Structures are given as C-alpha cells and as structure tokens.
Amino acid sequence: MSKIKVxxxxxxxxxxxxxxxxxxxxxxxxxxxxxxxxxGVGVNNASFSVEExxxxxxxxxxxxxxxxxxxxxxxxxxPTSGNVWIDGQNIMQLDRNELRDLRLNKLGMVFQNFALxxxxxxxxxxxxxxxxSGMDAAVRREKAMEALSLVGLEGWExxxxxxxxxxxxxRVGLARALALDPDILLMDEAFSALxxxxxxxxxxxxxxxxxxxxxxxxxxxxxxDEALKIGDRIVLMKDGAIxxxxxxxxxxxxxxxxxxxxxxxxxxxxxxxTAETVMKKSEAVxxxxxxxxxxxxxxxxxxxxxxxxxxxxxxxxxxxxxAEDCRDLVAKGERDLNTILVKDPVTVLPDTPAAELIxxxxxxxxxxxVVDENNKLxxxxxxxxLLAALAERGNIDADS
Amino acid sequence: xxxxxxxxxxxxEFIIDFLVDHCAFATKALSAFLEHGLDLLEDGxxxxxxIVFIIIVALLAWRLSxxxxxxxxxxxxxxxxxxxxxxxxTVSTIAxxxxxxxxxxxxxxxxxxxxxxxxxxxxxxxxxxxxxxTMPAFVYLIPAIPFxxxxxxxxxxxxxxxxxxxxxxxxCLGIKQVPPELVECAEAFGSTRSQRLFKLELPLAMPTxxxxxxxxxxxxxxxxxxxxxxxxxxxxxxxxKAIQRLQMGNGFEAGIGIVIVAxxxxxxxxxxxxxxxx
Numbered sequence: 001m002s003k004i005k006v007x008x009x010x011x012x013x014x015x016x017x018x019x020x021x022x023x024x025x026x027x028x029x030x031x032x033x034x035x036x037x038x039x040g041v042g043v044n045n046a047s048f049s050v051e052e053x054x055x056x057x058x059x060x061x062x063x064x065x066x067x068x069x070x071x072x073x074x075x076x077x078x079p080t081s082g083n084v085w086i087d088g089q090n091i092m093q094l095d096r097n098e099l100r101d102l103r104l105n106k107l108g109m110v111f112q113n114f115a116l117x118x119x120x121x122x123x124x125x126x127x128x129x130x131x132x133s134g135m136d137a138a139v140r141r142e143k144a145m146e147a148l149s150l151v152g153l154e155g156w157e158x159x160x161x162x163x164x165x166x167x168x169x170x171r172v173g174l175a176r177a178l179a180l181d182p183d184i185l186l187m188d189e190a191f192s193a194l195x196x197x198x199x200x201x202x203x204x205x206x207x208x209x210x211x212x213x214x215x216x217x218x219x220x221x222x223x224x225d226e227a228l229k230i231g232d233r234i235v236l237m238k239d240g241a242i243x244x245x246x247x248x249x250x251x252x253x254x255x256x257x258x259x260x261x262x263x264x265x266x267x268x269x270x271x272x273x274t275a276e277t278v279m280k281k282s283e284a285v286x287x288x289x290x291x292x293x294x295x296x297x298x299x300x301x302x303x304x305x306x307x308x309x310x311x312x313x314x315x316x317x318x319x320x321x322x323a324e325d326c327r328d329l330v331a332k333g334e335r336d337l338n339t340i341l342v343k344d345p346v347t348v349l350p351d352t353p354a355a356e357l358i359x360x361x362x363x364x365x366x367x368x369x370v371v372d373e374n375n376k377l378x379x380x381x382x383x384x385x386l387l388a389a390l391a392e393r394g395n396i397d398a399d400s
Numbered sequence: 401x402x403x404x405x406x407x408x409x410x411x412x413e414f415i416i417d418f419l420v421d422h423c424a425f426a427t428k429a430l431s432a433f434l435e436h437g438l439d440l441l442e443d444g445x446x447x448x449x450x451i452v453f454i455i456i457v458a459l460l461a462w463r464l465s466x467x468x469x470x471x472x473x474x475x476x477x478x479x480x481x482x483x484x485x486x487x488x489x490t491v492s493t494i495a496x497x498x499x500x501x502x503x504x505x506x507x508x509x510x511x512x513x514x515x516x517x518x519x520x521x522x523x524x525x526x527x528x529x530x531x532x533x534t535m536p537a538f539v540y541l542i543p544a545i546p547f548x549x550x551x552x553x554x555x556x557x558x559x560x561x562x563x564x565x566x567x568x569x570x571x572c573l574g575i576k577q578v579p580p581e582l583v584e585c586a587e588a589f590g591s592t593r594s595q596r597l598f599k600l601e602l603p604l605a606m607p608t609x610x611x612x613x614x615x616x617x618x619x620x621x622x623x624x625x626x627x628x629x630x631x632x633x634x635x636x637x638x639x640x641k642a643i644q645r646l647q648m649g650n651g652f653e654a655g656i657g658i659v660i661v662a663x664x665x666x667x668x669x670x671x672x673x674x675x676x677x678x
Contacts, residue, residue, distance in 0.1 A: 076588055100418045115585035129589045132599070180589075248422035 001088050002049035003184065003216040009082035011044045011068050011240075014039030017080045030239040042068035043079070044240035052183075055210060055217040057231035059224065065240035066220045070186050073218065074107045075099055086184070104133050108177030112189035114169045116161040122172050123148065123157035127181040140179075147179035148172075150209065167198035174206075178213075187219045191226065203230055224261070224267045228245060228252070236260055248272050269390055270355035273346050279370045279379030286310040286321050292335035293326040300326075309364045309380060310341060318376045319343045320366045347371045352379055357386055374395035420546040431553040434499070438552055450487050454478040461664055465671035470664070478658035485634065486657045493634035494661060496552060497620045500559040504616050508564040509609065512571025513597070523570070529565045531612075537562050537623060539632045555624070555632030563619035568613025574605025616667040621662045635661070662677045 012020045020039035023032070030041040043065045050056045058066045071077040073084055075091060084091050086106060094102060116125050121145050130140035148157055151171040161169055170190060177185055191199045207230055210217065221227050227234050228248040229388075236251065244256035252272050255261035284299040286308040291299075296308055300323050309321040318341065325340035333398045346360060347369045361368050363384050368381040420629040436552050447451065457478060462471025481490050515522040534620075540558035584595045628636030635657045642651030 074588060076584060100592065102590075103588060107588070109585070109588040111581060111585055115579075115581045117582060117585075117600060117604075128599070132589065132591050132595045176589075186588075330547055388674040 002085070003052045003054075003087065004050040004218065005083075005085040006049065006069075006073065007047050007083045007085070009043050009069070009072055009084065010080045011042035011065075011072055011077060012039050012080045021080060025276075041065070041240045042077070043072060045193060046082075046237075046240075046241060047084065048235050050216055050218055050244055052216055053214045054232045055219060055230055056233050057219045057221055057227040058235045058237060059221050059227045060237035060271055061222060063239075064237040066222075066237050067188055068240075069237070070220050071187055074103055074109065074186060104129060104180065106183050108180055108182035108185045110170070110173045110177050110185065110190040112192055114161070114166075114173045114193070116169055116172055116176075118161055120160075121157065122153065122159050122161065122164070125161065125172055126157075126175045126179050127175060133159045133180075144175070144179050147175040150178060151175045151205070153191050161298075161386065165198075166194050167202060170194060170202065184214055184244055185206060185215050187217060189220050189222065192222065199226070206230060224263060225271060228267060228272045229287045236263065242279060242381075249277065253277075264273075265340040268355075270358065271353055272391060273354040275352040275354075275357055275370045275381060276378070278351035278354060278386050279350075279381045280385060281379045283367070283380035284308060285377065286337060288312050288337055288341070291337060293329040293337065293340075294335075296321055297323060297326045297330070305367075305382075309345070309367060309377065310337060311367050311377055315377055317345060317347055317371055317377050320345045322366070342366070345369060345373070348381075349373070354390060357381060358390075361386060407528060411554065416546070418544050420543075428549060431548040431551075433435035434553050434556065438495060438499055438556075438563065439636055441499070442486060442492055445491045445495060446488065450482050453491075454482065461618050462666050463584075464668050467667075467671065470667045470671070474664045477664060481657050481660060484657075486638065489633065489635045489638050489654070490657055490661060493621075493624050493636065493658070495662075496559070496624060496632060496634060497665075500556045500620045500623075503556070504560045504620065505567055505613055507560070508567030508612070508616065509571050512609075513575065513602075514567040514611070515568065515572040516601075517593075517597075525568065525572075526645040529568060532561060533565045538553030538627050538629075541627065545630055550631040552632050553636060554630050555627035556611050558630075559620050559623040559627055561600040561666070562623045563616045566615035566619065567609075567612045570615070571605065571609050574612075575601045578604045578610065610669065610672060614666060617665050617669060618662060621658060621665070625658070660670070 010021060010024070012024070014020060014037065016037075017039060020037045020041070023037065024041060024044060028036075030044070033039055033041055036346040046065075046069055048056070057106050060066045068077055072082075073086075073091075075084075076093075079092070082092075086102065088100075091099070091102060091246050105341055117128065120128070123141065126147055127140045127144035130143055134141075145154075145157065148154060151174050153168065153175060156164065156168065161172065164172065169191075173190070191202045194202060203226060205347060206217075219227075219230060228251075231248055233245060234251050235242055236256075238259050244251060244260050246254070249272060251260060252264050252267060254271065255264055284303045284305070286296045286299065288310050289312065294374055300306060300308060306324075307320050309317060310319045310321050312318050317379040320342045321340055322342070326337075329335070329337075329340055346364055347355065347367065348360065348371070350370055350372065352370075357368065359380065369377055370381060373379055406502070435575065445586060448456075454475060458475035460470050461474040462468060464472070478490075481487060511521075511525060515525045540561050541554070544558045545553035548557055575597075582600060582604070586600045591599070624634060624636035625639050626636070628634070628640040635654045638654035639651055639658075642648070642654060
C-alpha cells in the first residue's frame with residue numbers, strides 16, 4: 001500500500017468551478033479557461049503515489065500548481081474533485097476533527113518562508129504542535145529539545161527566530177515538524193529561500209537525516225538540481241498537470257516531452273550521471289592467471305587500446321598491464337603478467353557521480369575500473385567515453 | 401406637490417422613549433450599582449495622602465515606561481495639580497476614565513475579535529463604528545440621562561460609546577494583519593480555532609491592540625469635559641464651570657490638568673505596547 005496516493009485530483013480556483021472543470025476535461029488549456037471563465041486552474045488531473053520511506057520531489061516552475069498540490073494533501077486547500085489516500089484512508093471524507101488529528105499526528109509541514117512564530121522562542125516554536133496536542137509541558141519540552149538536537153540547534157532554544165540566520169530558522173522549521181514525529185513530511189520549497197551554500201548544506205543534512213528517520217517525504221521545489229539531488233523520484237508539473245514521473249535519471253535521459261527536455265537542459269548533469277551510467281560494460285580485460293603477455297597484446301590490438309585492466313580468477317580487479325610492458329615481457333621471453341602488473345589501480349563504485357569521475361580520470365594513465373563492494377569488475381570508464389556521455393547528457397548507448 | 405417631512409427625529413425619540421419606559425428600571429439599577437463602585441474607587445484613591453499617591457504614580461510611570469524622564473514628568477505634573485488645588489477633581493477624573501476605559505475594552509476587544517473572525521459580524525460592526533465615531537459626542541449625552549439619570553454614570557455611558565471604536569477597530573486590524581503564512585502554518589499543525597486565536601493571533605496583534613487601548617484612553621479623557629455637562633464632576637466639571645463664568649485662568653488650569661493626566665497615561669501606555677512588540 002502506498003503511503004500517499006493521489007488520484008485524479010483537480011483544484012479550480014473561483015466561485016463556480018463546475019463549468020471550468022468541464023472545459024478542462026474537454027481539453028481546454030489553463031489560459032483559455034482563465035480568459036473565458038475567470039477561474040484559475042491549480043491542479044489538473046494529478047495522480048501519483050509516494051511509497052513509505054521515499055523522497056518524492058514535485059517540481060515545476062512557479063505557477064505550475066506544485067504548492068497547491070501539496071496543500072491539497074493536507075487539505076489546507078480543499079480540492080475541487082479527486083481523492084487523496086494516506087495510509088489507505090481517504091482524507092477527502094474526514095470531518096474537521098479527524099482532519100485536525102491527521103494533521104497533528106501524521107503530517108509535518110515545512111514552509112518556504114519558515115513561518116516561525118515571532119513571539120515564541122526557538123524551543124516554544126518547536127513544541128508548538130506538541131503543545132496544541134495537549135502534551136504535558138515537561139514531556140513536550142524534552143521532545144522539542146530532542147528535535148532541536150537532531151537538526152543541530154542545541155544551545156539556541158531560548159533565542160527568538162529573528163535572532164537566527166535563515167538557515168538556522170529553517171532548521172527550527174524542520175525541528176518543529178520533526179518534534180511531532182510524523183510519518184510524512186510535506187516540505188514546500190523548504191530550502192528555496194536560503195542562499196545557495198546554505199541550501200546545499202541543508203540538502204545534505206536532509207539526506208543524512210532521512211537515512212536515520214526513514215520518513216516519507218513529499219518535497220516541493222522549482223530547482224532541478226535540488227530535485228535531482230534529494231529525490232528518489234521526481235514528479236514534474238506544468239500548468240497544474242503532471243507531465244512526467246520518474247527517477248532523476250529517467251527524467252534526464254528520457255524526457256517525456258519538449259517541456260521536460262527544456263527544463264532539464266539546465267541541470268547539472270555531472271551530479272546525476274553516475275559511473276554506472278557512463279561505464280562500458282564489456283571491455284576487454286586481461287586474466288592474471290590464464291593470459292600471458294602475447295594474449296594481452298592481442299586483446300589490446302583488437303580493441304585498439306594501450307592497457308588492460310587485469311582480473312584474478314574471482315573476477316576481482318588486481319591491477320593494470322600496459323602494452324609497452326607486455327612487449328618488454330615478450331622480448332625477455334617471460335610470460336608471468338604478475339611481474340609487470342601495476343597494482344592497486346584507482347577504482348570507483350557504481351554510484352560515484354560524474355563530477356568526481358572527471359577529477360579522477362583527468363590524469364590517470366589507464367582506464368578507470370568500476371567495481372562493486374567486493375572489488376569485482378562491473379565496467380570500465382575511459383576518458384573519451386565520459387566526455388561523450390556528458391556532452392550527450394547521458395543519452396549514449398550503453399554498449400557502444 | 402410637497403413631500404411631507406419624514407419624522408426621523410420623532411421615530412428615534414419614540415424608540416428611545418420605548419426603551420426608557422421598558423428598560424430604564426434595569427439601567428437605573430445598574431447605574432446605582434456602578435455609582436457605588438465608582439464612589440468606592442474615588443474614596444479609596446482620595447484616602448491615600450496625595451503625596452504618597454503622586455510618588456506611587458511617578459514610580460509606576462518610571463517602571464512601566466523604563467524612562468526616568470516620564471517618571472519625573474509624572475511627579476512634577478501631579479505636584480503642580482496638587483499645588484493649584486485640583487487634586488480632588490483630578491482623582492475623580494482618573495477614576496471615571498479608568499472605569500470607562502475598562503468597560504470600553506471589556507466590550508470593544510471581544511467585539512474586535514468577533515469582527516476579525518466573522519465576516520457577517522464585520523459587516524454589521526464596521527458601519528456602526530462609522531456612525532459612533534462621526535456622531536457629535538454631545539448627542540450621546542441626551543439619551544444617557546433618561547437611562548442613567550444625571551451624573552457620573554451617564555457620563556461613563558456616553559464616554560464608553562465615544563471611546564470604544566478604536567479598541568474594536570484596532571483589535572480587528574491587529575488580528576487581520578497576522579501574516580497569512582503563519583495562519584496557514586497554525587492550520588497545518590492542526591490547531592483549533594481558539595488555539596489559533598490565543599497562541600498566534602492575539603499575541604501577534606497585541607501591539608496593535610495596545611495602540612487601540614491607548615486611543616481609547618485618550619478619547620475617554622477628551623470626553624470627560626463634554627460629559628461634565630451632564631454632571632460628571634472632576635476636571636471637566638472645572639472647565640465647564642469656568643466656561644459658564646468666563647474665568648479664563650481657572651479654565652486653563654483645569655485644561656492643563658487634563659493635559660498632564662493625558663500625557664502621563666499616553667506615554668506609559670505607548671511604552672507598554674511597544675515593549676510587547678520587541
């Protein structure tokens with residue numbers, strides 16, 4: 001069962017949404033409807049789900065309906081039609097009290113402009129949710145302090161929000177949501193108001209926290225790099241409708257349409273492409289036990305390369321042999337590759353981002369081996385191939 | 401053809417007469433009760449030796465405003481009033497203003513909250529306030545008499561009506577000015593309506609509400625002169641007496657007394673309001 005499931009959700013802003021709704025379903029665009037009925041389309045037939053423990057980023061330009069969509073999930077905005085299920089419970093059918101309980105117990109929310117209460121101290125802000133749930137003062141203080149230490153704000157609890165920097169204020173916002181220990185975090189452009197360096201720190205921190213907490217997170221963002229970095233999956237929106245749902249790589253390498261393609265053009269591809277995407281899966285290798293220098297030379301010749309990654313019988317990378325050394329070995333009449341093996345070559349794990357690969361490969365005289373945790377060879381990256389992948393935005397045939 | 405004159409005044413008179421016939425027994429009883437309370441307050445304040453009273457007020461002004469200059473001003477101002485023999489009148493005025501303000505706030509602030517929370521109430525209250533504020537203050541004196549009889553309570557009644565609008569307006573404004581994203585946040589965390597009001601809106605509206613209270617006090621003070629026409633004594637009564645006898649000096653003395661009381665109250669209340677803001 002999905003943690004959150006949204007089905008055919010519509011939100012029309014205006015007094016008589018029914019007419020606009022009909023036009024929308026007949027295929028009219030947002031602008032046409034605005035012109036003819038003066039009704040705004042917030043969300044247009046959105047359906048998607050979020051699994052437990054997953055971070056889904058809803059992304060789109062401003063006005064694409066992403067903030068409206070997230071507010072429909074806790075019904076801060078009442079959807080015009082459609083259904084939202086949380087843990088199998090249809091929240092469209094909840095009455096006011098049930099809705100309040102749901103918000104209090106399951107849905108934490110973090111806001112773009114922090115929305116901290118200026119008249120309350122940091123710790124009083126953090127314990128707000130616990131306070132209105134009627135929790136005993138001492139217990140809630142303790143929980144609030146725990147949440148504050150989770151986001152690294154010990155020692156600031158008696159300060160007022162106005163005394164804190166933007167990054168710290170948003171940590172309070174995060175702590176306030178976490179203090180209630182909700183299953184689901186709704187984060188509405190949570191880091192957008194922060195300057196780029198702080199934003200990156202906060203993204204890293206969220207990823208770290210998520211490893212510990214395993215919450216279900218629905219994150220709204222207009223920043224593609226942010227979406228690519230933190231999202232397990234990305235939901236791309238345009239004019240209130242969802243245009244594509246997929247993993248960051250899906251979105252980058254197989255944009256569903258022109259709009260997505262234009263959107264992803266600006267993405268920092270080096271953060272998304274990984275060693276696994278750009279590596280060549282079948283590359284000639286030397287086998288330490290069975291291959292001699294002649295065999296190695298022949299393999300190099302057929303593949304037009306000047307060195308070979310060498311494996312042991314367990315398919316583990318043990319080193320590299322070069323053509324020059326092999327020729328010397330042949331001249332000497334010896335055949336043990338061990339004597340010319342360049343040991344401990346540089347290897348990377350499959351999920352290493354391309355940005356790191358560029359630095360590694362820059363002055364490496366031999367190809368970069370991609371290995372799994374047991375040092376077994378998964379693939380090989382050569383310089384030309386990496387550059388080609390970056391130039392083609394990952395759209396290269398895996399075995400070319 | 402001549403359009404007959406509409407009997408507007410007659411109609412209003414009829415309504416008020418009707419109310420007087422049927423409600424005056426209650427308002428008169430209330431009047432007697434309030435009068436008793438007001439007398440007690442006045443007597444209590446007069447029982448304290450003036451010098452002690454003045455020092456207490458000066459100290460309070462200093463502590464509340466955290467400014468020595470205001471404390472000093474209160475001390476000198478009140479000593480001047482004592483010196484020119486207006487002490488009793490001043491105490492009577494302060495008691496009247498205090499009671500009137502308290503009543504105005506007790507009615508005005510909840511009405512302001514109501515107007516902020518309910519659109520319907522807002523639509524009823526705002527035009528009523530416009531009438532209350534533009535109607536010449538003297539007019540309130542006329543119906544006050546049949547309901548409460550000549551004297552201090554009728555004065556308090558008209559003062560309350562005259563001084564209440566800013567308390568209502570600014571309370572409403574203060575609540576409406578709470579940033580919508582904070583309201584949304586309170587909602588997102590599952591606050592009830594009263595939790596939202598008491599934990600978010602009222603604390604944030606407090607500086608604005610205090611500004612309204614300040615205005616109410618000032619208006620109440622300005623009304624005491626007018627209300628003296630229907631038997632409120634105090635400093636306003638002194639001014640009224642001076643007008644009738646064309647005693648310029650006495651008139652100004654009492655006038656300066658009112659100014660001194662007003663300035664002390666205003667400065668102290670402003671500081672109390674501003675302190676909440678920071």
